Structure formats: C-alpha cells, structure tokens
Amino acid sequence: MGSPGKSLKISIIGAGSAVWSTRILVDIMLKKNLQGAKVYLMDIDEDRLKLVYLFAKRYASEIHADVEFHATTDRIEAIRDSAFVINSAMAKGHRYYEMMREATERKGYYRGINSVEWNMVSDYHTIWGYYQFKLAVSIARDIEEYAPDAWLINVANPVFELTTLLSRITKVKNIGICHGHMEFWNIVRELRLDPSKVEAEMSGFNHVIWLTRFKYDGLDGYELIDKWIKEEAEKYWRKWWATTSNPFDIQLSPAAVDMYLKYGMFPIGDTVRGGTWKYHWNLETKKKWYGPYGGPDSEVGWALYTTYLAYQMEMIKGFVQAESAPLTMLIPPKPSGEQVIDITESIAADVLRKYQVNILNNGLIPGIPDNVAVEVPAVIDGQGVRRISVTPPNNRVLKHVLLPRMMRMEWALHAFLEPSKDALLEWLMYDVRTRSVSQAEEAIDAMLKLPGNEEMAEVFK
Amino acid sequence: MGSPGKSLKISIIGAGSAVWSTRILVDIMLKKNLQGAKVYLMDIDEDRLKLVYLFAKRYASEIHADVEFHATTDRIEAIRDSAFVINSAMAKGHRYYEMMREATERKGYYRGINSVEWNMVSDYHTIWGYYQFKLAVSIARDIEEYAPDAWLINVANPVFELTTLLSRITKVKNIGICHGHMEFWNIVRELRLDPSKVEAEMSGFNHVIWLTRFKYDGLDGYELIDKWIKEEAEKYWRKWWATTSNPFDIQLSPAAVDMYLKYGMFPIGDTVRGGTWKYHWNLETKKKWYGPYGGPDSEVGWALYTTYLAYQMEMIKGFVQAESAPLTMLIPPKPSGEQVIDITESIAADVLRKYQVNILNNGLIPGIPDNVAVEVPAVIDGQGVRRISVTPPNNRVLKHVLLPRMMRMEWALHAFLEPSKDALLEWLMYDVRTRSVSQAEEAIDAMLKLPGNEEMAEVFK
Ligand SMILES: NC(=O)c1ccc[n+]([C@@H]2O[C@H](COP(=O)([O-])OP(=O)(O)OC[C@H]3O[C@@H](n4cnc5c(N)ncnc54)[C@H](O)[C@@H]3O)[C@@H](O)[C@H]2O)c1
Ligand SMILES: NC(=O)c1ccc[n+]([C@@H]2O[C@H](COP(=O)([O-])OP(=O)(O)OC[C@H]3O[C@@H](n4cnc5c(N)ncnc54)[C@H](O)[C@@H]3O)[C@@H](O)[C@H]2O)c1
Numbered sequence: 001m002g003s004p005g006k007s008l009k010i011s012i013i014g015a016g017s018a019v020w021s022t023r024i025l026v027d028i029m030l031k032k033n034l035q036g037a038k039v040y041l042m043d044i045d046e047d048r049l050k051l052v053y054l055f056a057k058r059y060a061s062e063i064h065a066d067v068e069f070h071a072t073t074d075r076i077e078a079i080r081d082s083a084f085v086i087n088s089a090m091a092k093g094h095r096y097y098e099m100m101r102e103a104t105e106r107k108g109y110y111r112g113i114n115s116v117e118w119n120m121v122s123d124y125h126t127i128w129g130y131y132q133f134k135l136a137v138s139i140a141r142d143i144e145e146y147a148p149d150a151w152l153i154n155v156a157n158p159v160f161e162l163t164t165l166l167s168r169i170t171k172v173k174n175i176g177i178c179h180g181h182m183e184f185w186n187i188v189r190e191l192r193l194d195p196s197k198v199e200a201e202m203s204g205f206n207h208v209i210w211l212t213r214f215k216y217d218g219l220d221g222y223e224l225i226d227k228w229i230k231e232e233a234e235k236y237w238r239k240w241w242a243t244t245s246n247p248f249d250i251q252l253s254p255a256a257v258d259m260y261l262k263y264g265m266f267p268i269g270d271t272v273r274g275g276t277w278k279y280h281w282n283l284e285t286k287k288k289w290y291g292p293y294g295g296p297d298s299e300v301g302w303a304l305y306t307t308y309l310a311y312q313m314e315m316i317k318g319f320v321q322a323e324s325a326p327l328t329m330l331i332p333p334k335p336s337g338e339q340v341i342d343i344t345e346s347i348a349a350d351v352l353r354k355y356q357v358n359i360l361n362n363g364l365i366p367g368i369p370d371n372v373a374v375e376v377p378a379v380i381d382g383q384g385v386r387r388i389s390v391t392p393p394n395n396r397v398l399k400h401v402l403l404p405r406m407m408r409m410e411w412a413l414h415a416f417l418e419p420s421k422d423a424l425l426e427w428l429m430y431d432v433r434t435r436s437v438s439q440a441e442e443a444i445d446a447m448l449k450l451p452g453n454e455e456m457a458e459v460f461k
Numbered sequence: 462m463g464s465p466g467k468s469l470k471i472s473i474i475g476a477g478s479a480v481w482s483t484r485i486l487v488d489i490m491l492k493k494n495l496q497g498a499k500v501y502l503m504d505i506d507e508d509r510l511k512l513v514y515l516f517a518k519r520y521a522s523e524i525h526a527d528v529e530f531h532a533t534t535d536r537i538e539a540i541r542d543s544a545f546v547i548n549s550a551m552a553k554g555h556r557y558y559e560m561m562r563e564a565t566e567r568k569g570y571y572r573g574i575n576s577v578e579w580n581m582v583s584d585y586h587t588i589w590g591y592y593q594f595k596l597a598v599s600i601a602r603d604i605e606e607y608a609p610d611a612w613l614i615n616v617a618n619p620v621f622e623l624t625t626l627l628s629r630i631t632k633v634k635n636i637g638i639c640h641g642h643m644e645f646w647n648i649v650r651e652l653r654l655d656p657s658k659v660e661a662e663m664s665g666f667n668h669v670i671w672l673t674r675f676k677y678d679g680l681d682g683y684e685l686i687d688k689w690i691k692e693e694a695e696k697y698w699r700k701w702w703a704t705t706s707n708p709f710d711i712q713l714s715p716a717a718v719d720m721y722l723k724y725g726m727f728p729i730g731d732t733v734r735g736g737t738w739k740y741h742w743n744l745e746t747k748k749k750w751y752g753p754y755g756g757p758d759s760e761v762g763w764a765l766y767t768t769y770l771a772y773q774m775e776m777i778k779g780f781v782q783a784e785s786a787p788l789t790m791l792i793p794p795k796p797s798g799e800q801v802i803d804i805t806e807s808i809a810a811d812v813l814r815k816y817q818v819n820i821l822n823n824g825l826i827p828g829i830p831d832n833v834a835v836e837v838p839a840v841i842d843g844q845g846v847r848r849i850s851v852t853p854p855n856n857r858v859l860k861h862v863l864l865p866r867m868m869r870m871e872w873a874l875h876a877f878l879e880p881s882k883d884a885l886l887e888w889l890m891y892d893v894r895t896r897s898v899s900q901a902e903e904a905i906d907a908m909l910k911l912p913g914n915e916e917m918a919e920v921f922k
Contacts, residue, residue: 414856
C-alpha cells in the first residue's frame with residue numbers, strides 16, 4: 001500500500017500569509033502519511049508567493065520530504081480536484097484595515113467601528129470585512145465547481161462569521177480552525193499541573209470560548225484556579241507586569257480573572273481579548289486589565305504585532321536569499337502544534353483524533369440556533385467530522401456573552417448579504433461610543449470614501 | 462340550554478387598574494354568552510377595589526346585566542376554580558417606577574435605565590421589573606395550584622417578557638394581550654380606505670410588531686402608503702403638529718415613516734414608541750420624531766398620561782359617589798374594542814374568531830427560537846388557541862430589531878431568574894448612555910437604595 005498522501009492534492013489559498021504558511025508547509029512535510037502529496041500554493045502577491053515557494057522547495061530538500069510544490073496565482077488551477085483547500089487569505093492586507101481604523105477613530109470610534117463587545121481582536125474583520133467575506137465566498141464557490149468533494153479548512157478570520165456564512169450559503173464541507181484554545185495550557189503550566197492528568201473542555205463561539213469542564217486527577221480544577229487567584233495571582237501579576245515582553249501574554253491577566261469572577265467560567269485564549277468596553281475604553285483601561293502594552297489589541301500591542309509579522313517575513317526572506325543558510329535553523333523540523341495538517345491527515349489517512357473545531361451548532365449548545373457556528377471539541381477521522389456531546393457554557397455566558405456576540409455576527413452577515421448604508425448605520429446605533437446619528441453617518445462616510453473602498457461604497461449605497 | 466356563562470368564574474387580579482377595569486367589566490356585562498358569570502375582583506388596594514366593585518354593581522343594574530360581582534383582597538379566593546384569570550396588576554404603582562427613573566436619570570440615564578432600544582415604553586418594566594415579574598409568577602403559581610385548568614389572560618406589562626417567562630417556567634395556559642395592534646386602523650382611516658376591503662397581518666414581538674402583509678381590494682397596500690408618504694405626509698404632519706392633543710397620536714408620525722423607510726415594513730402601534738436612541742436622545746429629538754409632546758414616553762407625554770389616568774380614576778369616583786348619575790353616561794354600554802373578553806367568550810362559548818395574541822413562537826417566525834413569545838394572529842375557539850401560519854417580518858426587522866429586543870428580554874429574564882448585581886451591571890455595559898463602569902455602578906446602587914427596594918437590594922447583591 002502506498003502512502004495515503006500519494007498524489008493527494010492540497011491547495012493553500014493566501015499561501016503568502018505571514019502567520020500561516022511556514023507552519024503549515026513544514027507540518028505537511030513532516031507527516032509520513034502525507035508523503036507524495038502535491039501542494040498548490042496560491043496567492044495574488046507574486047513576491048510573497050515566490051518566497052514561500054522557494055522556502056518550501058528548499059525546506060523539503062533539506063529534510064528529504066517527498067512533497068511536490070506548485071506556485072500559482074490562478075485560484076482555479078490551485079483548487080481544481082483538490083482534496084483539501086486551506087484558506088489563510090486576508091483580502092487587502094493589514095494596512096488596509098488600519099486605514100479604516102484610523103478613519104473611523106477620527107470620528108470618535110476608538111480602535112475603529114469594527115471593534116465591539118466580544119470582538120476587540122484587531123484583524124477579526126466583521127462589519128468592515130466586505131472584501132474578506134467576498135473572497136471567502138468566492139473560494140467556496142470555486143470549490144463547489146472545481147473540487148466539490150474537497151474539505152475547506154478555513155483559518156482566515158473572522159472564523160465565527162465565515163464558518164457560519166459558508167455553512168449557510170454554500171454546499172462546501174468546511175471546518176473553521178483557530179489556535180486560541182491552546183492558551184489553556186498556559187493555565188496548566190502556571191498552576192504547575194501535570195498535563196497528563198488534566199481533563200478539560202472548552203466551548204462557545206470562536207474567540208469566545210469558555211472552560212466549561214476542568215478536572216485534575218479526578219478533582220475539580222476550578223478549585224485550583226480559585227486557590228491560585230486567592231494565593232498567587234497578585235504575586236504573579238507583579239512579576240508579569242514587570243517582565244512580560246509579549247502583548248498576547250494575557251491568559252492569566254486581571255482581565256481574564258475578572259471575566260471569570262463575573263461570568264462564572266474561565267475565558268480561554270482570544271476570549272480574554274474580548275469583553276465589554278469595561279476592559280477597553282482607552283489605553284489606560286486596557287493597561288489596567290491587560291498589562292503594560294494594553295494587550296494585543298491596543299494601539300501599542302497591535303503595532304508590535306504587525307511589525308513582528310513584517311519582521312518574520314523579512315527573516316524568511318533573508319534566509320531564503322542566503323542560499324547556504326539552513327532553513328531548519330530558522331524553523332526547526334518539528335510539528336507547529338497547529339491543528340490544520342493534523343486534521344488533513346485524520347481525514348486523508350483515517351487517523352481518529354479529537355480537535356477543537358468550528359462547525360454549525362445543530363443542537364450542540366442549547367439556546368444557540370442550529371445554523372450558527374460554535375467552537376467545540378469534535379472527533380475527526382476518515383469519515384470527516386463526528387459531533388460529540390459538549391459541555392455547554394453556563395447561563396451567564398450564554399445570555400450576556402454569546403447572545404450579544406451572535407447578534408453582531410448576524411448583523412455582519414446581514415450587511416454582507418443584503419448590503420445597504422442603513423445596515424452599517426444600525427451597527428453603530430447600538431455602539432456605546434455613538435453620541436449622535438451624524439457622528440455615525442460621518443464615520444461610515446469616512447470609511448466608504450477611502451481609496452480601495454470604491455466597490456464597497458457602490459455596494460453599501 | 463343555559464348560557465355558557467352560567468356560574469363561570471372569572472377573576473381579575475389588579476382589578477383596580479385605571480386602564481383596564483371599567484373596560485373589562487363593561488365588556489363582560491355586555492356579553493350575552495357570559496350572563497350568569499361570577500366575577501371576582503381582586504386587588505390589594507382596598508379603596509380602588511371598592512370603587513371598581515361599586516361601579517360594576519351599579520353598572521350591572523343600570524343595564525340589567527346578569528353578572529355577579531365579588532370583591533376580595535385574597536388572591537387565592539379569587540383564583541380558586543376560576544375558568545379565566547385576567548391579570549392587569551402592576552406591582553407598586555406608577556409612582557414607584559418614576560422614582561427609579563428619576564434616580565437613574567440623575568446618573569446620566571435619560572428616561573431611566575429601563576428605557577433601551579425598542580423598549581422606550583415608560584410602563585414596560587423589564588430590568589427593574591423585579592416585583593412585577595415576581596407578582597406575575599406568583600399569580601401563575603396560584604393558578605397551578607387552585608385553578609389548574611384556567612386560562613390566564615395577561616394584559617399586565619411587560620407582555621413580551623411575562624408571556625415568555627410564564628410559558629417557560631409554569632404550566633399555566635397563558636395568552637398575552639395588547640391593544641397596540643389596533644392602531645393599524647388609524648392608517649386605514651388616514652388613507653381613506655374602506656375597512657371591509659382591507660386585508661392585513663402584523664407580527665413580531667409585543668410592542669415590536671410590523672405590518673407584514675397589507676392588501677387593499679386585492680392591490681398592494683404598501684403602494685398606497687408610499688403614495689401617501691410622497692403626496693400627503695408633509696401636509697398631514699403640518700396639521701398634526703399644530704392640532705394634535707394626544708401624545709399617543711403617533712401611528713403616522715415622522716418616526717413611523719422613518720422606521721418604515723429604514724426597515725422596509727411599517728411599524729404598528731407601540732412599535733413606533735420604540736426604535737434606537739436615534740429617536741430618543743433627548744426631548745428635542747423626541748419632538749422632532751413624535752410631535753409637540755415628544756410622544757407618550759417623553760417627560761412631557763408621560764406626565765400627561767399618568768395625570769390622565771389619575772383624572773379618569775377621579776371621574777369614576779365622582780360618578781360612583783353621585784348616586785343619581787348614570788354610569789352609562791360616563792362609559793356608554795358598548796364593547797370597548799379590547800380583545801380580552803372576546804377571547805374569554807371564544808373559549809367559554811366556543812365562538813371561533815381571529816385575534817392578535819402573544820404565545821410561544823414554536824416555529825411561527827423563522828429565526829426566532831421556539832421558546833420566545835411572539836405576537837401573531839391566531840384563531841381562538843372552545844379548544845383554545847389554534848396556531849395559524851404567519852407572514853414573518855423581513856430580514857432587516859428580524860436582525861436589527863427583533864434580535865436586539867430579544868436579547869434584552871433574555872437579560873431581563875436572566876436577571877430575574879438568576880439575580881445578581883452583575884446581571885444588572887451587564888445591562889448597562891451595552892447601554893449607549895454608559896460612559897464608564899462607575900457611572901453604571903452608581904446608577905444601580907442609586908436604584909437599589911430607594912425606599913421600597915429593600916427586597917430587590919437583598920436579591921441583587
Ligand atoms: N485561525 C487562527 O488561529 C488565526 C491566527 C492568526 C491569524 N489568523 C488569520 O489568518 C489570516 C492571515 O493573516 P496574516 O497576518 O498572515 O495576513 P497576511 O496579509 O500576512 O496574509 C494573507 C495573505 O493572503 C493573500 N491574499 C490577499 N488577497 C488574496 C486573494 N484574493 N487570493 C489569494 N490570496 C490573497 C495576501 O497576499 C497574503 O499573502 C487573517 O485572516 C488572520 O486573521 C487566523
Ligand atoms: N396590554 C395592554 O394593551 C396594556 C395597555 C395599557 C396598560 N397595560 C398594562 O396594564 C397594567 C396596569 O396599568 P395601570 O396603568 O392600570 O396601572 P394601575 O397601577 O392603575 O393598576 C394596577 C393595579 O394593580 C394593583 N396591584 C398592585 N399590586 C398588586 C398585587 N400584588 N395584587 C393585586 N393587585 C395588585 C394596583 O393596586 C392597581 O389597582 C400595567 O402593567 C400596564 O403596563 C397594558
């Protein structure tokens with residue numbers, strides 16, 4: 001029997017992604033089960049595409065991986081007959097969204113009109129994500145036509161909105177994937193627990209997941225958290241404030257603990273970046289809750305992140321250009337820990353494993369409609385995704401967090417599917433930063449007038 | 462065969478209601494099918510109870526109605542073995558809620574923290590409706606115990622919240638009733654249409670209903686509305702502004718027309734009183750949209766309404782005291798137009814008719830969960846309520862109006878069922894009037910410290 005990967009076609013759309021490409025590519029090359037695969041890298045940015053292609057080729061030869069790489073700017077060529085399509089594309093690039101943020105900040109919307117309760121994440125583009133939504137839908141349409149049996153594994157944000165949207169309006173088998181839930185292990189480490197004795201479950205929406213079950217060696221893990229808060233948090237925060245160099249280091253921040261005390265369950269991963277404006281009014285407030293940089297989504301934290309992404313790109317470029325530098329020195333040949341390629345293997349080679357995925361609710365979390373994507377544990381194997389029973393978040397989380405977040409999702413989808421200026425304005429009529437109708441109108445107008453937004457302006461008339 | 466009313470027991474809880482009592486009592490006396498009934502008037506206010514009792518007795522003798530009246534302050538005595546329980550009770554009275562309004566207005570919440578998007582109605586007490594919710598539930602519990610087969614017809618507000626709550630947590634057959642939908646006929650009159658040729662349907666939530674179907678003589682009624690807006694609205698508004706003496710006269714106000722243009726369906730009745738803060742920032746804004754008094758829910762309109770209620774009570778008192786004054790001069794013996802007693806007759810005497818009722822959705826309006834009360838047309842007869850298919854509101858109304866209103870309902874129910882100070886605070890974290898956490902905390906504290914709120918303060922710790 002040959003490898004299950006033999007002549008398996010995997011395409012990566014947005015292969016130039018600074019965050020994703022190298023991790024995904026190395027993961028593929030490391031998988032025994034995927035040897036023999038053909039990987040189509042697709043991007044509209046030819047420079048980035050070429051860079052990633054050169055990286056992949058050389059990395060493969062360094063570690064003797066039997067994976068065939070192709071680079072193309074033709075999306076159909078990439079998608080045609082693929083068994084897996086991975087989407088990591090972000091339409092228009094980071095700078096474009098910063099422009100919209102700045103234009104609407106000038107009208108009184110700190111961090112931009114896209115930042116709202118439970119979605120303060122700076123590249124989770126919902127109400128202003130028109131081009132991003134459109135791109136994801138057109139990728140799915142290509143799959144329907146040119147690779148109808150393919151699995152779409154979507155890591156492009158907003159995973160919550162896109163998983164819901166694609167599942168509602170296309171026929172494509174799709175799974176939304178996020179690495180946020182892995183932050184849970186920072187709690188385990190800080191509590192000095194033996195990971196092998198931990199039993200945990202998280203559920204909710206993408207970027208709004210909660211630790212719904214936590215056992216340690218048969219005992220109630222929440223008691224350990226309570227003890228930590230009582231006895232160690234203050235000391236931890238003092239040291240953390242003085243030494244942390246990473247704006248994303250917030251899993252045990254005062255914000256996380258406050259959310260836990262308020263909602264009765266611990267917020268995991270990017271959930272901590274959310275919350276109501278209580279945690280976000282301004283940089284000062286953000287610092288109080290998220291530490292010296294005000295978290296990843298403050299003006300400081302986000303500048304650090306985006307320059308870090310650019311720097312990482314430059315590093316790869318440097319290594320690729322210096323032909324003698326071993327790429328394995330830059331990125332050691334070991335699994336990235338991301339789920340994407342593990343999932344690909346589970347389906348392609350029928351390797352049953354448990355994952356944290358985004359799929360339609362269909363009854364998994366009571367109180368959430370069936371046609372809304374939830375982030376839950378699920379089992380994946382050669383048959384695809386198998387739903388398992390899930391411990392749902394408590395009532396406080398359900399009512400005060402998931403419902404408002406779901407409403408914003410519905411509004412973003414509605415604005416995309418039935419676009420009108422009113423649909424954008426209504427978004428702001430519920431925004432605590434809005435002081436008048438004219439302020440809201442000015443913000444929308446400023447956004448629609450930006451260079452690059454000509455099509456949006458036409459659509460949202 | 463005797464009258465179906467023969468020894469039928471009907472109890473009215475909150476029988477002293479200024480709005481309801483006389484209308485309901487006259488309606489009962491006028492119904493042939495209800496002759497022979499025993500009506501138990503129950504209230505905790507002995508003066509009002511006595512007044513209404515004297516009114517009823519004398520009115521019955523004036524029009525020779527065969528209805529037996531009893532007055533009691535004992536709720537169980539009233540409810541025991543009733544076939545119908547009508548609830549029009551409002552715990553604590555209007556002045557109590559005005560006190561909460563004033564206390565929270567002082568903290569920056571114009572019209573009080575209870576007024577929010579799509580519920581600006583000044584006696585629709587949700588987040589601060591603790592005693593009102595508790596009263597409605599305890600009435601339902603008494604019915605479960607002492608009259609398990611009775612129908613509860615609830616006219617006490619908030620009908621949306623109470624119908625949902627009672628349907629979720631009690632076994633009582635209950636229907637929520639509101640007269641707001643009748644305002645539709647003002648449109649028919651203003652458009653000079655022949656009512657017999659009108660076909661119309663309204664649906665949504667109580668106080669948030671929309672004209673989902675409108676035919677006139679087979680033609681599209683909305684075209685007539687569009688024509689009126691284009692050709693006559695300006696003239697109408699000029700005259701209306703100069704002459705209207707009723708703050709409730711807003712069915713064709715600029716607010717209503719603006720909502721129609723924005724959401725694509727016409728808002729009916731109390732729906733017009735809602736909307737986002739766009740229509741409500743302050744008195745000036747309210748006047749722009751609702752006319753010279755700023756609508757019923759401005760400081761002006763509401764003062765007019767509450768003094769009108771008191772005045773009406775005094776009128777009744779005056780007539781009752783002047784023993785020679787015929788009560789039929791004050792309230793002529795013809796049906797009030799309210800649905801309550803018609804419904805009672807439909808069930809008791811098996812008279813099939815169509816009504817506008819509040820019942821659990823259970824699939825009637827797609828996109829709304831099953832266990833949420835909707836206001837829809839339904840048929841009632843001896844078998845009870847028969848669900849019929851309903852024309853649902855459009856997507857814009859569903860997403861931008863019903864979802865946010867539903868969320869507030871869920872929050873109000875959650876605050877009542879799992880009370881905590883945090884549940885109240887969260888309500889304000891999504892309020893566009895909130896500028897800081899401390900403002901919200903101060904408003905809640907001010908409210909909980911008011912005399913009369915001792916129990917609430919204890920419960921919402
Ligand atoms: N799911 C997760 O856990 C997770 C984590 C981090 C980032 N993300 C998301 O991943 C996405 C990529 O982030 P990034 O920082 O790498 O962005 P990036 O801008 O560096 O990468 C996006 C890539 O998409 C390409 N692209 C743009 N339009 C395209 C089109 N029409 N067709 C094909 N390719 C196109 C760009 O050229 C670029 O190479 C974002 O949506 C981000 O929010 C997800
Ligand atoms: N559904 C509709 O169409 C509609 C229209 C108008 C008003 N309403 C509602 O009707 C209700 C009554 O309004 P109102 O202006 O007549 O108020 P009201 O204060 O005049 O009448 C309420 C009555 O309830 C009594 N009451 C208070 N606590 C009681 C208790 N524990 N047991 C028995 N009775 C008690 C009071 O003594 C009073 O007589 C309100 O909830 C109001 O919002 C509904």
